[in-house]
Amino acid sequence: MAITNTLYTNDNLFVLTGLNSELVDLIYLDPPFNSKRIYSAPVGSKAAGSSFKDMWTWQDVNEAYLESLIDKYPALVRFIMQIQQVHSKGMMAYITYMTQRLIEMHRVLKPTGSLYLHCDPTASHYLKVVLDAIFGKENFRNEIVWCYSTATTPYIKQFPRNTDIIYWYSKSKIWTFNKDKIRVPYKGGAPHGGTKWLKEGETLEEWREQQGNLGKIPFSWWADIYKVGKHESTGYPTQKPLALLNRIILASSNPGDLVLDPFAGCATTCVSAQHLSRKWIGIDIEAQATKILMDRLTEASGEMFKDFVHRTDAPIRTDVVMEAPSLSIKERLYQAQAGRCNGCTTQFDIQHFEIDHIIPRAKGGGDYYENYQLLCGHCNRTKGDRPMEYLRQKIKAREAVLAQLSFGE
Ligand SMILES: C[S@@+](CC[C@H](N)C(=O)[O-])C[C@H]1O[C@@H](n2cnc3c(N)ncnc32)[C@H](O)[C@@H]1O
Ligand SMILES: [Zn+2]
Incomplete structure (x- = not known):
């Protein structure tokens, strides 16, 4: 399957099932979190007109699908069935919906590939069990805690929440980790003889030259990446910062590799992959993503960005012969x-x-x-x-x- 940068407007399940196995080097996904909200972009923003549903009912998912998993993932099916007792039928539906897609994502990853699943405490604990079952607990690499500066809800009777969780799983024991591409300055103190935090206006390169060291590999909690600021905002609800995607893509892929985002939103992953010379596939059920992607990349390069294909159909696998009933x-x-x-x-x-x-x-x-x-x-x-x-x-x-x-x- 020759790879051209492609943005699909479709349900990602149909696109994923049409992609060949072992095709992709890195998957980042930021799915709806089952937060029981409908997100809409403000009128007048680049993303105006788009909205997506973040509520699940049992009708949204395929009941027969769970049955079809029993042979291969018996424990996982039992676990999912229990969720309705522990939590709710809506959560069971959401986890079934995610399982169906995560199994396909695992299939399309190369043996050396990685998957980063961005989620929040609403469903993170259930999703991690699903990932353990599909990827194998031995392939769990990190639970990254992204600490953004502002709190989401102004609680007064509990601690305001200002973190998201990103689970990183590799497909096998061999994976990419470009530690030298993502180093950051040491903060204050003197772990290596008096190194200091980056000064205002100083570039990382200047800091490295000045300090004579490369900096450290970031810990698994990331407090140095802020929520999308005004300069970057497209108005798309739930847009993630480019800095977050840049770190993930630099760490877990190489130039020329293929990066996939099955819940592309306003195409942050595709924009980051394009800037970092990776190939990319983005999928979103909302048509808005295409226009925002073109606007963002056109703005960045100063000329009309056309170096991609937009499709509304689903690809067809070329690595298996589909059997027709005979x-x-x-x-x-x-x-x-x-x-x-x-x-x-x-x-x-x-x-x-x-x-x-x-x-x-x-x-x-x-x-x-x-x-x-x-x-x-x-x-x-x-x-x-x-x-x-x-x-x-x-x-x-x-x-x-x-x-x-x-x-x-
Ligand atoms: C949390 S947002 C992703 C935001 C994205 N990371 C960004 O930076 O813009 C989730 C996205 O998933 C999309 N979505 C929901 N269900 C989908 C499905 N079944 N297939 C494809 N996209 C879907 C929604 O339209 C929404 O844009
Ligand atoms: Zn019968």
Whole structure:
């Protein structure tokens, strides 16, 4: 798959499932946090007109999807099912939604790649468990705490919150960490014979020359990056500072590498990647991102920025042959199901069965063997484009009616 800088306007699930495996060097994602808010950009700002929903209901996610994970991630499915007891059904829906996408992100990462997930305390503890299950706890690298200067909510009966969490996971034991690209001056004191904090107006290079040392690798809490200031603001709600993305991209990728942001917002990651000579793919469900990206890069370079492609469709994987339903698949399924319908469990001859997508195609289910099942004509019509749970409930209800009838006989 040849890589051109691309911004997709689409649900990232459809784009992610269409990308080849082991394609990307670095993923940064800043998804909605399940904060039960609808964000909107102020009128008159570059991002005016855009808004996104940050609320989840069980209808937003695919119930059948959780079922399809049971074989590969049994513990993770059990964990997600418990969330509705510990927290709420809305949180379970959000975590299912994120799991579906994080599994795809893990697949598209190169073996040497890294993922940075930006979140806040609303769901961070659940997301870390999901990441442990998908990436492996041994590939957890850091919990970065981004301390921004201002507090989000002016509490008077508890400590005002002014931190976000960024989880860094590598895909394997081999990962990129360019420590010398992200060093910062020593603050005050004298860890190396009297080095001093950067003076006002002094560049990092001047400081290094003056002090005769490169500075230190930043700790995992970052208090030197401020929230987006006026000079940088596009007005996009939840815009993250370029300095934050610059540090992550410099640390965990090299020039020419491919950086992906599946929740691109006003395309901060793409802008940072472009400045740092990385290739990039951005995805956002909102169309606004494209215009803001062009404006930001045009402003930075002083000429119209056109060096990217904008797509509203989804890519198609070229590293697998998608299996279309065929007779041989039908026979394989017939054997696997021992001649029984996956809905009503009645035994039929093969010609009475129809091939069904377990996860409907309309909800992101693909054309591959694991997503097929055989249903009798009646069950298939009942299920239609809905998840299996719907069919099961219909069958249960029908059985209850039949039981009552036979009781009355
Ligand atoms: C917290 S914002 C990202 C902000 C971004 N880091 C920036 O600096 O501008 C989350 C973004 O995710 C987008 N989004 C939500 N659900 C999505 C989905 N399923 N696919 C793609 N984008 C989605 C929203 O439109 C929103 O722009
Ligand atoms: Zn049936």
